[in-house]
Amino acid sequence: MKKRILGSNGLEVSALGLGCMGLSFGYGAPTEKKEAVALIRAAFEKGITFFDTAECYGPFINEEVVGEALEPFRKEAVIATKFGFVDGDSTKGLDSSPARIKAVVEASLKRLKTDSIDLLYQHRVDPNVPIEEVAETVKQLIQEGKVKYFGLSEAGAETIRRAHKIQPVTALQSEYSLFYREPEKEIIPILEELGIGFVPFSPLGKGFLTGAINEKTKFEASDFRNIVPRFSEENRKANQTLVDLVKTIAQQKTAAPSQIALAWLLAQKPWIVPIPGTTKLHRLEENIGGASVHLSKAELDNISLALKNIEIVGARYPQQLQDRVGK
Secondary structure: OOEEEEOOOOEEEEOOOEEOHHHOOOEOOOOOHHHHHHHHHHHHHOOOOEEEOOOOOOOOHHHHHHHHHHHHHHHHOEEEEEEOEHHHOOOOOEOOOHHHHHHHHHHHHHHOOOOOEEEEEEOOOOOOOOHHHHHHHHHHHHHOOOEEEEEEEOOOHHHHHHHHHHOOEEEEEEEOEOOEOHHHOOHHHHHHHHOOEEEEEOOOOOOHHHOOOOOOOOOOOOEHHHHOHHHOHHHHHHOHHHHHHHHHHHHHHOOOHHHHHHHHHHHHOOOEOOOOOOOOHHHHHHHHHHHHOOOOHHHHHHHHHHHOOOOOOOOOOOHHHHOOOOO
16 A cells, blocks of 8 residues: 655655544444454555554553554554543543643553554643643653654644644544535645644544445444434435435446545545544455545546535534534
8 A cells, every 4th residue: 555644754654544443432332352453453464554543442442452453563553542531531521631641641552562652642622721731741752752743633723733833743633524524624724834644534424425324224322423413314314415426436436435435535635644444354445445546637526516516414523522623
């Protein structure tokens, strides 16, 4: 797989990463540990070198799985993890105090079986801790050799700019896909200006862009999508027009809909690295194939034209979670 550079300090990663969250958290029952380890190792063997986790996925289980899976080839892999929640629990509120950041890093290093974290993100902006204080703390950890690069997740333009002045931000991780294009307005221009990479999570619209979900789909009781307004039955039905567009292009290109969605993202900027997640080997292989699909300028222009006539219905988060983003 081709490589891409995140940020202006030279962090090289595979053009697609693997979002590991869903193996332990968010989308129903956790994958059995042995299977999860096998899937991550299969991803590495197929060319993926960039793996995304966080202390709150589980909480804690996901980092342990990633650490075990990547231990045999740790030097060749790039691991990203995150801090930002009270006790590492995303249901308990935000905590990016310097003491908490340092404690998270020590615990994550042990779970990940490593002596340094390649990319450390603030998971959500904490309004009670100035971003300058957060950036300064991560800067110290970088100087100590415990962290290599600094990232932000779901941060707003002003926060990105302020953090970057203290410690260069290597990457922003936020949602971006054909299903959610809000970053195009303000975020992508500031990332380009400052030389910061972009790591889109949910690049397949939480599975919607694969074409495997419709208004009749029933999610497991613990599946996060049950509380997402965009995934209500009526909104899934209304948003099917976008999936139909992606399916049509996929048929023309003899590709899978997921591959078109990923190819579209990769075509937007050379410093965009999507991190699709999956629990299934055949989906992993399908996603990796998306990095080889080329969309011409004419095809991209046609997609842009079609998107102007498609209105996406429903918020991407329930209000209490939306309140945490874009700060």
